[in-house]
Amino acid sequence: MKDTENRNVFKKAESAVAGAFRFIGGDVKDIGVTFKEGDYKTRLSFLIMGFGPLMRKLYARGVAYLTLEVLFIFYMISFGWGYLKDIGTLGTIASGYNPDGTRFYGDNSFLILLYGVLTVIIILFFILAWRMNVRENRNEEKLIKGGGKLPKTREDLHSLLDSNFDKTLLALPCLGIFLFTVLPIIFMICVAFTNYDYNHQAPAKLFTWVGFDNFMNLFSFGSEGFGSTFITVLGWTLVWAFFATFLNYFLGMAVAILINRKGVKFKKLWRTILVVTIAVPQFVSLLYVYKMFANDGLINSYLLKWGLIESAIPFWTNATLAKITIIVVNLWIGIPYMMLIATGLLMNIPEDLYESARIDGASPFQMFRKITLPYMLFVTGPFLLTQFTGNLNNFNVIFLLTQGGPQSMDLTGGAGYTDLLVTWLYKMTINDTNYRMAAVIGIMVFLVTAVISLVVYNILPSVKDEEGFQ
């Protein structure tokens, strides 16, 4: 079974690669044919984008292509090329002092990398636009030859509100995501392959490419290496995500079932009481809970006063206890959320299923196991997955409660025993300015999330069998 699946994946990948090559080959051929068969308008468009459409009185398209080309050339000359040419070295002239004691700034590796990446992407987009420009000409010629009518400029513009409305709607969001998500992510992936850290801070100092050194460092288990700390943090991240997801899930469902019971009155009141923890901003509630469990906090004070304990319970300063406390406090946050979701879903289960089970003499627990649980797992499968990956990156709870502490000399990179990969990443960025290792950790978080999502997604019953419960 496994073997055939693997082979299938392999075949798929193979055919995808072959398909890509065929696609590019076909594309190049298509460009050639366009040039050979095209008239002078089309041929000139290869150099002057939008020339063809302009001559054919498609002003909106022509002007758009032409502007694009002019802007691109202007960008490359005035800005892009200056950074792109140094991207291989990330700068060679270090900042320093002039003979007269004044400071001068050399190359700024940060800017070279960032704008270099930006320029590469812009070039790729330009090639794409150029290709579209060629195809545009080809299509127009075909249309004219076939005796069709070219759309007027007014129609072109109007289509942006009708048949091309998707482009209008998506343009701005895509631009925002590109500038503030895609570009920074590519930049940080690049940083993982450089030595950008405390000793190589731009603009005062240069940093440069170091290949896979940082990844080697992550998996080296010497006293300087990050290996053992990485394993510790990764282990706790997975344990945490597991408990935070499934404990919340089952206990939340239990509370929902309890409130849904026929005999229970004031259903709305109970729900509202629980929901308060969702409504109150977490930094208020969690910070307060953090103080409550502190060594000099309320809980310890009262236990001491009543003589129940001799000395304060180290809720946050003992590693094991801190982990348990975090998971318990997270229940306080998470149960209401799950309760809300479960309440709605439980009502969807047809009552007659329970009725017939009851007639057959099933106990409530049996009914839960045979009816409620399978149904809930089936509908909320994808939700559980997103909860799990969300918990892998659950920054707020950890950070507001322990800030990753208790810290230890046994761990490198300023990590503590309750640090998740993300909080560790955050600490390395802020406290240690160890950007290169932070970037490596970020990539690791991505890999862990992606692998888990992919594997789980493929075994989910609701994905395999969409009709299962209908």
Next chain:
Amino acid sequence: MAKEKKLHKQHKTAKNVASYIVLVLISIIWLFPFVCLVLQSFRSYATENGGMVDYLLPKQFSLDSYKWLFSSESQFFKWYGNTLIIAAFVAAIQTFIVLCVSYALSRMRFNGRRALMNFWLVLGMFPGFLTMICLYFLLKNFGLTQAGAIPGLILITVASSGMQYYVCKGFFDTLPKSLDEAARIDGASRARIFFTLTIPLSKPIIIYTALVAFMAPWCDYVIASYVAFGFSDSYNVAVALQRWVWTNDYQGFFTRFCAGGILVAVPITLLFMCLQKYYVEGVTGGAVKG
């Protein structure tokens, strides 16, 4: 027969009593921290300590902490205003963007639609803090850090909000397509359908999206503190109150933190409770569709 019925009834009452006991216990656990928070916010600053103490009930009720927050000595209302501005703008712009993206992905079929959705899914797997230094630099370039942190924060929050379309698209998918088609036959353009047909039908999802977007900035600590870096005029409440709890210089500020926390939590909680119905609809729908 009658006896059996009575037994059954007794059994049922016992179960109900047990349920109520559990529910009351749960309620106490869930509300206890909030009760403490309220009580401690009323502790007198002048006659008792402003820091942590080992008793719960204040010896003397007073409004010292609240008065101090309102006094010119504290910048609390500056921070409160900052957060309110950010939350309001983010809620408005983000909702609009999410609606646009969801409509395009739900109703229109275009080349690369699936690819775009998969690409955004993969992007979402990168931890957000990874890109912090790069975002900081980009904002700094536009002068949107420190003194300009408020518009800067709005910009970076809103810029990536297109990726949060899942719940809203799921809702649009359930709206009957035949409505759109009928309108198209009548000659309405896509844009017209979007603004005059789809949006008016989407009140629940608009409220849900806006509510979630409005509540998020109140908890935003990480990015906000990084962008405002040391410039206290641009702090939001989370950043500012955090400092009162964590930094040792602020030992006497614990009751002030409690009072500030109450002032933040009460309006937000009330708003949430009023719109709870929409929130439940949104999360349940989102959970089922994943």
